[in-house]
Amino acid sequence: MELLFLGTGAGVPAKERNVTAIALQLLEERRATWLFDCGEATQHQILRTSIRPRRIENIFITHLHGDHIFGLPGLLGSRSFQGGETPLTVYGPKGIRAFLETAISVSSTRLKYDLQVIEIEEGTVFEDERFAVIAKQLDHGIPSYGFRIVEKDLPGTLLVDKLKALGVRPGPIYQEIKLGKTVQLENGMVIDGREFVGPPQKGRIITILGDTRYCEASIELAKEADVLVHEATFAAEESDLAHDYFHSTAVQAAEVAVRAGAKKLILTHISSRYQGMLSEQLLVEARNVFPNTQLAADFSSFPIARKK
């Protein structure tokens, strides 16, 4: 599991930072890539990475500002052109369907795969046996969502050596024991499966927020998260500007991380006024409040290790 930042700028593309897109690489977990937002030229950024568009399974859109969605029609078309045939689902606020349907139909784009577009509301927007994604509305003037990606706990591994020591040979009974059931062995002995299974592996929690002012919903979404990705459009001295434009300062992002008890904070969506060394100011300000903070650049990647 790895976060790969494809665009870390705000509003308009600049030479140093493209507009927003973040890839969550789930190659080990499901041989898939999930995207969060898809600003213009996200497919161009992908050309410079190992991401394969055909592997993109889900795209979650935080909000409909152009710097977060104008790369979608092109990426969807190119995925088909390059042979992508597996289904893809786009999750986003109301309006995302009209945008995609119009772009696709006007341009006569023919997709060779199944595209599903789901207009979301607050709640669980995705769930299967391994992951759930929970959405909540933030505070950005237009509907803007944050996403809490929850990896479910994995059951512990079967303690095979311990079973063999008791003389239990591999067979269908291993399945029963792994599920923690109480079973009777061939020799009449009764054992409690739970004693032959290691501890469950805790799932990871990644929180990726759309553009927002400082708000309580951010803290709820980021509770105990392994990684919190938060916008930091402005430095602390521009907190009035941040408020007026429905954005956050780096310090506010750090305060969310503290209050949520998150383990790591990654700052992104950096205004082009902070170029080169100037962006370090944001990092310093945030670290004063929450030491384990990183500043994302385009093509930064952050592995997310499993909890021990």
Next chain:
Amino acid sequence: MELLFLGTGAGVPAKERNVTAIALQLLEERRATWLFDCGEATQHQILRTSIRPRRIENIFITHLHGDHIFGLPGLLGSRSFQGGETPLTVYGPKGIRAFLETAISVSSTRLKYDLQVIEIEEGTVFEDERFAVIAKQLDHGIPSYGFRIVEKDLPGTLLVDKLKALGVRPGPIYQEIKLGKTVQLENGMVIDGREFVGPPQKGRIITILGDTRYCEASIELAKEADVLVHEATFAAEESDLAHDYFHSTAVQAAEVAVRAGAKKLILTHISSRYQGMLSEQLLVEARNVFPNTQLAADFSSFPIARKK
């Protein structure tokens, strides 16, 4: 007057060539830039040139395939964000309005300038005292237009020395003479204005075609053009493929140039199958038919000199 190629690839962006956009720089003529097509990341390409988005006055769209229009919403938004306040007009086939209106409204983009969208048909789509743009439909499966940009002839300059030699002093009469009228001087002498005006400066003709098969409309649009910009998606050996996909080979582009009596041919819209040296093949093939051919690369520029 200069052509600056911003994207010279076909279908999908590649590292070497972005999708289609061409700038016609009219800085001396009207302190303006006109764009022809606007594929995704055209605004990113512009960042690497001296083009100022606020100077973009007209955008002509040849056809609605995604690789020719998906950069429009972002460019229009960024032009406003960067302080562009003068009006801008987009000309394109039916459907361009629905595309732009949906993208702009869904993304809550607020433009600080007047955007006019004109859905074109064949005929004169733009005209003022200096330029006219004539559109004709090509052969591309969906409506695809070619544009003939005609610079009007400039009237000759007044031969002031010759007038002064006759004793004619500057005054309102100079205007009459410049218009070629026959006038009576103060001393009773009658002169023919046309004898006191230099030869008119011939205007230039630039023909920029959308994607197309070889067709007669291309030849009409390119008649005697100073420069013909023609797609060359395929090499000669792939002429069946070119036909099936409604595209042209480099040789077909050259044949259009020959039959139209164009002075110069520039090839663009090159399939990504012809990378690096392979693209030279297209140039060689075209030059065998029409020697004055160039192959455009991203950021190639071609000045268009005034006729002597």
